[in-house]
Amino acid sequence: MTANATVNELASTIKKLAIKGKGILAADESVPTITKRFQANGIESTEDSRRAYREMLVTTPGCNQFIAGIILFEETLNQTTSKGLLFPQLLNQLDILPGIKVDKGLIPLINLENPAQKEEITQGLDGLPERLADYKSKGARFAKWRAVYAISQNTPSTLAIQTNAEILARYAAICQQQGIVPIVEPEVLIDSDHTIARCEEVSGPVFHAVFEALYRHHVKLEYIVLKPSMVISGKTCAQKSSVQETADATLRILQQTVPSAVPTINFLSGGQTSLQATAHLNAMNQHVLPWNLSFSYARALQEDAMKIWAGKAENIPAAQAAFYKRAKLNSLAAKGEYTEMMEREAAALVA
Ligand code: 13P
Numbered sequence: 001m002t003a004n005a006t007v008n009e010l011a012s013t014i015k016k017l018a019i020k021g022k023g024i025l026a027a028d029e030s031v032p033t034i035t036k037r038f039q040a041n042g043i044e045s046t047e048d049s050r051r052a053y054r055e056m057l058v059t060t061p062g063c064n065q066f067i068a069g070i071i072l073f074e075e076t077l078n079q080t081t082s083k084g085l086l087f088p089q090l091l092n093q094l095d096i097l098p099g100i101k102v103d104k105g106l107i108p109l110i111n112l113e114n115p116a117q118k119e120e121i122t123q124g125l126d127g128l129p130e131r132l133a134d135y136k137s138k139g140a141r142f143a144k145w146r147a148v149y150a151i152s153q154n155t156p157s158t159l160a161i162q163t164n165a166e167i168l169a170r171y172a173a174i175c176q177q178q179g180i181v182p183i184v185e186p187e188v189l190i191d192s193d194h195t196i197a198r199c200e201e202v203s204g205p206v207f208h209a210v211f212e213a214l215y216r217h218h219v220k221l222e223y224i225v226l227k228p229s230m231v232i233s234g235k236t237c238a239q240k241s242s243v244q245e246t247a248d249a250t251l252r253i254l255q256q257t258v259p260s261a262v263p264t265i266n267f268l269s270g271g272q273t274s275l276q277a278t279a280h281l282n283a284m285n286q287h288v289l290p291w292n293l294s295f296s297y298a299r300a301l302q303e304d305a306m307k308i309w310a311g312k313a314e315n316i317p318a319a320q321a322a323f324y325k326r327a328k329l330n331s332l333a334a335k336g337e338y339t340e341m342m343e344r345e346a347a348a349l350v351a
Helices: 005-017 031-040 049-060 087-093 128-137 158-177 195-218 243-257 274-285 299-309 313-334
Strands: 023-027 067-072 097-101 107-110 120-122 142-149 181-188 265-267 292-295
Touching: 005 067, 005 097, 005 158, 005 181, 005 265, 023 049, 023 299, 023 313, 031 049, 031 299, 049 087, 049 292, 049 299, 049 313, 067 087, 067 142, 087 097, 097 158, 120 142, 120 158, 128 142, 128 158, 158 181, 158 195, 181 195, 243 274, 265 274, 274 292, 274 299, 274 313, 292 313, 299 313
Parallel strands: 023 067, 067 097, 097 142, 142 181, 265 292
Antiparallel strands: 107 120
16 A cells, blocks of 8 residues: 555544544453453353443444444454444444554563552554554554553653653554554553642653654654543542643643644543543533544443443343433533533433
8 A cells, every 4th residue: 555545544534533523432341341340230241242232332323423433342343243244344334433452451561660669561562563454454444552650659650651652652653554543542540549730740741751752753643543531630539620620730731742733632531430521521622722622431431321231132222322322412522512401401312
């Protein structure tokens, strides 16, 4: 494929992903992660139950008004739906772009100055070009790679920040070479007692290092999706940041570190409640910004639907109504048009 054809492919994919008011559904939980979430809801995790669950989400009538792309796990990419279509074929019929999680999960970062720190990096670069070519032949148009940063008194360390940035940039460069739009996901974890001020102090250097590495690796920022965590107080922090504080701090850090060449920023929800994730996105979209600001949530889109579905076919309409509601409200938040009142008008929102 010529360099021009590859750029055209990247341009056509990012154009669809960056449509105002549309977001991305992350349905790419690894088998251990989805199993944990299923178990918490009393659902057995088998290849078929995972297929049935994801088919239920994807076939929610009308969700393609709000969802531009869905990130799949490798297992799902190769699965056939009950109607005999492969998932990517079904998504194409619905005008939803198929994406694929390509990282191979976390491993310890060794030789830290303080070995008690226990930080992690993400693996999966070996053989990535060949895997991407295979995923692309099966219909994937964009990819996802997640790096994590835990906050403690001494972390993230400079070594973790630099190593993760380098790996994210290598991944992004390889994706673009293959005509696949990379989602670059630096996630500063919410699970600790840190204040919002500490999260802000950490997030600046993390995002800055990522963009410095992307620049050094000649990644075309016009054809990436940034999927960051929000700047927010930790889960067990006594002083919870308000919606306004979270929105202001997140925008401050993004404006300081993310070039305007990036077309779209799609947040992860990271353990926020569904309502918080929607409210934060909406508050940020009250401003005129250089990028599209939308969502790429897993839990904040799926939580209610999974609970209601509970592994039973008779619950599909109610579970799909719950998924439709969250997708629609987040779509409104991505345009700054959401109000909390809409949560109560749920019934009217369901198509
Ligand atoms: P959450 O929205 O549940 O954080 O998941 C997003 C994601 O894709 C994590 O990699």
